[in-house]
Amino acid sequence: MTSILVLNGPNLNLLGTRQPEVYGSTTLAEIEESCVAHGASRDISVSCFQSNHEGALVDAIHDARNTFDGIILNAGAYTHTSIALMDAVASVELPVIELHLSNIHAREEFRHKSYLSKVALGQICGFGSHGYVLAIDALKAHLDSAS
Numbered sequence: 387m388t389s390i391l392v393l394n395g396p397n398l399n400l401l402g403t404r405q406p407e408v409y410g411s412t413t414l415a416e417i418e419e420s421c422v423a424h425g426a427s428r429d430i431s432v433s434c435f436q437s438n439h440e441g442a443l444v445d446a447i448h449d450a451r452n453t454f455d456g457i458i459l460n461a462g463a464y465t466h467t468s469i470a471l472m473d474a475v476a477s478v479e480l481p482v483i484e485l486h487l488s489n490i491h492a493r494e495e496f497r498h499k500s501y502l503s504k505v506a507l508g509q510i511c512g513f514g515s516h517g518y519v520l521a522i523d524a525l526k527a528h529l530d531s532a533s
């Protein structure tokens with residue numbers, strides 16, 4: 387069975403409580419439930435983890451190597467700053483889809499740069515919480531075509 391980790395970074399635990407005009411009104415718990423349910427309907431095991439700490443996200447990426455077939459990563463603001471996360475993604479040699487709720491390219495200039503894009507399989511952004519489901523399907527299709 388395909389196994390996917392959905393990994394969320396800093397401040398995403400606040401989803402649904404503030405800035406709904408930017409990030410929507412769906413909570414992280416609801417997003418995680420929909421990811422698990424969507425995966426189950428397609429014979430994909432989905433596990434979810436969120437942390438506000440860069441090192442914990444690096445550890446989760448390292449630990450994924452022996453457990454998961456791929457990762458969906460919304461690294462939040464670390465997307466734009468973290469060479470450590472970029473190096474972690476490059477080191478595990480798992481397919482990683484970079485995910486953003488908002489269209490980072492249509493926002494402030496500092497959000498246009500992503501260290502993760504250099505090492506990710508691809509990027510999905512601008513589709514709100516639906517992006518996670520799109521990413522699960524894209525990752526599954528990639529894994530099926532690679533096997």
Ligand code: CA2
Pocket residue numbers: 396397398400401402403404405409460461462463464465485486487488489490497
């Ligand atoms: O659009 C995305 O998913 C982002 O990764 C979200 C990050 C932002 O720094 C990235 O540029 C794009 C911010 C997440 C903050 O989430 C909040 C949720 C509710 C209230 C406040 C912040």
